[in-house]
Amino acid sequence: MLEDRSLDSCLLFRVFSSSRLSESKWSFMHPGGASDNKLANGKRASEVVDVELEDSLRRSKSLRLMGCSITEQKEVSDSDNGSDSVSLCREKGQSDSEVGGNVVDYLPSGEEQTDGITVNVGTSTGQEKEQSDSSNDGGDSSDSHSLIQGIGRDNSINCLIRCSRSDYGSIASLNRTFRSLVRSGEIYRLRRQNGFVEHWVYFSCQLLEWVAFDPVSRKWMQLPTMPSSVIFMCSDKESLAVGTDLLVFGKDHSSHVIYRYDLLTNSWSSGMRMNSPRCLFGSASLGEIAILAGGCDSQGKILNSAEMYNSEHQTWTTLPRMNKPRKMCSGVFMDGKFYVIGGIGGNDSKPLTCGEEYDLDTKKWTEIPEMSPPRSNAARESEMPAAAEAPPLVAVVNNQLYAADHTDMEVRKYDKERRKWFTVGRLPERADSVNGWGLAFRACGERLIVIGGPKNSGGGFIELNSWIPSHGPPQWTLLDRKHSANFVYNCAVMGC
Incomplete structure (x- = not known):
């Protein structure tokens, strides 16, 4: 805001x-x-x-x-x-x-x-x-x-x-x-x-359509339709907002591509290619820079490499490699450092419970044990494959790390000193998802935003709920509803 x-x-x-x-x-x-x-x-x-x-x-x-x-x-x-x-x-x-x-x-x-x-x-x-x-x-x-x-x-x-x-x-x-x-x-x-800085939420519930929402004025803005090929339109996509750019990552034929929405011109264009194109990575932005870590290359190899994007110059810079390769991970900035959390790695593609911290000053990675939010009892009991679940739903507000447990419908907070997670309250009732997919959990200034929709097509609408952690235990405020028969495909928060 x-x-x-x-x-x-x-x-x-x-x-x-x-x-x-x-x-x-x-x-x-x-x-x-x-x-x-x-x-x-x-x-x-x-x-x-x-x-x-x-x-x-x-x-x-x-x-x-x-x-x-x-x-x-x-x-x-x-x-x-x-x-x-x-x-x-x-x-x-x-x-x-x-x-x-x-x-x-x-x-x-x-x-x-x-x-x-x-x-x-x-x-x-x-x-x-x-x-x-x-x-x-x-x-x-x-x-x-x-x-x-x-x-x-x-x-x-x-x-x-x-x-x-x-x-x-x-x-x-x-x-x-x-x-x-x-x-x-x-x-x-x-x-x-x-x-x-104002924080607006950008999300997509249709293949090539994006909308922006201002949580302060509670007003909507329709973005121009994305240009793309049929293959890109139907492929899985990831998104990231950095500076005045909204980047959408996907696949076209055999290569990874990026489309860039420019707030200044209200238009889409082809973005700059990464040095090592990838998907299923963890990412986060801080001002005009963003870091992408891990993921898979076009052959499906799990990566331990990372890159930094500068939105003012539209350039990519290769960073030192992480200690562990990982995909389907999440990223956040906290206390001026970048963290990659959870994901799948190793030869047996098992869930990773550790995280890694990247210090922008020393340019070094440090492994942090047990940083990933624990899987719910229901997920463990059902022996659900880790790849079937969404990457960890995490967000940082006022340098405090929170996570959404989509199975138990709980909000958890990370104790940085004890390196433990504990439950602080419940998610809003309409935070529906399928194994975490289709649910957006994002930091938006001093707020946490949850965007959830129907479990089945034809559900009618999605809801945007917010909670300000500094005001006490989770008390969710309904910001608005939007008619939609689909899940939230992608979501990013632009702060500028």
Whole structure:
């Protein structure tokens, strides 16, 4: 979730009050479809408007926010013999520009200072560009690099990183400078750098269809349909969210392939191939990096190799090998280290009860005994093959490791000092699965999310339930239901 989204923390932009749209209608999340040459209301910058509130019904509306008047910037065609200079934010007492623009609804959030925020976003000139009367009908001037001119670029960034991700499409539509900040991914890098992160859940209940869910606003977003071959569409898939990327791993003909969804462009493309393509691996992400460990190669050989992915550069780096080869394992980040847990290994393909810790500083693996959640009594008594069960359902919240026991319908917590698992409560009633398959158990900020669906086709819907462990024993809150006749095929949480 977005941390520190207090109304008293800064200027909190809420651009366009209609931006909270229903599923499949969040086009504002991904700007670029509209032409930059026109404002939405069709007015030109040379049309004079008055911003006094009592005359707003007769004139174009603008707003005053903490002593600022904010309007939109537009480009003027070459026939206009120059570019307009629309002031995005004027200090109180300064004369209003003769500009056109739409009504933009912002919610003020107090005047608290934004000290302690680190912003390294290039040069902030703080100077207005001079334009001759012959090239500017309005006679106004502005600094196109200052974002909100009246407070400067750095203070503008301090405000923008506190906005919700769902507002960035509208913010990017204001002008090219705002759009570049959003579409380049710079704003997400600065959010991560300063500790402002929202976690959205991405999951698939249909072969090539993905949806995103914001657990704070409880709103849905439909992603574009994945491109793929028939073989990839019908193959088993794995997913991982890292930075602003959603990676989907599968198989096409005889090779492993990756499809990449880019949040910044709202589009799919073929991802970069791993150095050692694999499936059935354990994985987890931390900021802009992710680690994949173990799994099987295209010949079915169980691997002990690992790789790191950097979403900003879209590159793979080979890591040192683990102590044990393993497949069908799970991965988490905890206390700044990567852990691979459980899985199947050895010549006899038996379940592994140990885990391994990878230290990013020393670049070494350390084996940890009895780290895998114990199998339930029912699974042991039925002598179910380990390969028939899903990989361990584990997640980390506030550097504490939790596991979902799909058989006993329990939530367990790992004691790092004693290296023991103990039960803390129950899973939600509708956390249905088949041997753990079809059940999503994920960390989502300070929440644990469980997404479960029907045991049989035609069940009708799945449920999203959440629990905040810091609030006490498991008390699950139903976030939403979604109609679906299928299980959850894949699920990932994107924090950016």
